Amino acid sequence: MTVQEIQEILKATVYCEGTSLQTEAHTACGSDLMSDVLAYVKDQSVLLTGLVNPQVVRTAEMMDMVCVVFVRGKQPDKAIVEMAQELGIAVLSTPYGMFSACGRLHDRGMKGGGEAYV
Amino acid sequence: MSDTIQLNFTVPGDDFTRAGEASSEVKGILKKLGLSPMVVRKVAIAMYEGEINMAIHGGGGEITVEISDQWVQMVLADQGPGIPNVELAMQEGWSTAPDSVRNLGFGAGMGLPNMKKYSDEMSIDSQVGVGTTVTMRVYLNL
Numbered sequence: 001m002t003v004q005e006i007q008e009i010l011k012a013t014v015y016c017e018g019t020s021l022q023t024e025a026h027t028a029c030g031s032d033l034m035s036d037v038l039a040y041v042k043d044q045s046v047l048l049t050g051l052v053n054p055q056v057v058r059t060a061e062m063m064d065m066v067c068v069v070f071v072r073g074k075q076p077d078k079a080i081v082e083m084a085q086e087l088g089i090a091v092l093s094t095p096y097g098m099f100s101a102c103g104r105l106h107d108r109g110m111k112g113g114g115e116a117y118v
Numbered sequence: 119m120s121d122t123i124q125l126n127f128t129v130p131g132d133d134f135t136r137a138g139e140a141s142s143e144v145k146g147i148l149k150k151l152g153l154s155p156m157v158v159r160k161v162a163i164a165m166y167e168g169e170i171n172m173a174i175h176g177g178g179g180e181i182t183v184e185i186s187d188q189w190v191q192m193v194l195a196d197q198g199p200g201i202p203n204v205e206l207a208m209q210e211g212w213s214t215a216p217d218s219v220r221n222l223g224f225g226a227g228m229g230l231p232n233m234k235k236y237s238d239e240m241s242i243d244s245q246v247g248v249g250t251t252v253t254m255r256v257y258l259n260l
């Protein structure tokens with residue numbers, strides 16, 4: 001799945017394209033707790049979150065993620081978008097809530113990663 | 119042994135939005151030096167967790183990063199309140215972070231254990247009322 005497809009599936013607004021809307025992403029995680037993302041995420045490349053602050057993009061950067069999706073219509077401010085631009089991370093905002101946004105992506109083949117724990 | 123590169127950073131204690139800038143810069147430098155993605159990832163996560171801790175618990179401080187041909191060493195020093203019980207602080211889930219920090223997506227008590235996990239060596243020197251120094255090393259060939 002590409003970032004562009006994520007945008008379409010989530011009817012999302014694109015705030016920043018990142019490196020390219022054609023960048024591939026196959027696994028995602030949804031969390032409002034950056035502590036957990038840093039501690040438990042392995043190779044997921046998309047972060048869905050309801051938390052809006054610059055540390056969300058920083059966390060995505062440290063985890064080598066390619067796309068951040070703000071759920072429930074939350075909008076990133078200019079500082080967040082500029083930081084993402086510099087780092088080549090795509091920033092989207094979807095009107096769907098966390099559960100629905102994750103569900104829609106999962107329906108279309110996006111994986112959660114970390115299934116090894118189950 | 120070839121030259122060691124030394125980098126120094128100041129972490130502000132009053133501006134949470136800027137926490138992580140030093141880790142971001144170091145990550146970029148390590149990538150440019152051509153270190154393996156695994157090493158870069160380990161340093162980035164360990165240093166970022168430490169930098170966030172300095173900003174939210176330690177009142178800011180100084181970070182010194184040294185890169186040799188064998189390892190990357192990070193020394194994070196603050197003059198904050200110190201950690202009364204380091205063993206307790208190292209436990210997963212133990213946190214004194216206030217709600218204001220939780221609202222920012224941190225304060226789950228996962229940072230120190232995660233730093234231990236991602237670094238190959240870690241030591242904490244902390245004195246109540248004096249400050250905390252965390253030293254971590256990630257080896258290049260492990």
Ligand SMILES: Nc1ncnc2c1ncn2[C@@H]1O[C@H](COP(=O)(O)OP(=O)(O)OP(=O)(O)O)[C@@H](O)[C@H]1O
Pocket residue numbers: 035036167171172175176196198199200201207208212213214215223224225226227228229230231250
């Ligand atoms: N530099 C520091 N100065 C003073 N206290 C610290 C420092 N670093 C950590 N601590 C103490 O150790 C506790 C545990 O730290 P740890 O990083 O594991 O969790 P946290 O920062 O509370 O939450 P998280 O890292 O998950 O966001 C902190 O809540 C704090 O009480």
Ligand SMILES: [Mg+2]
Pocket residue numbers: 167170171225228229230
């Ligand atoms: Mg912490």
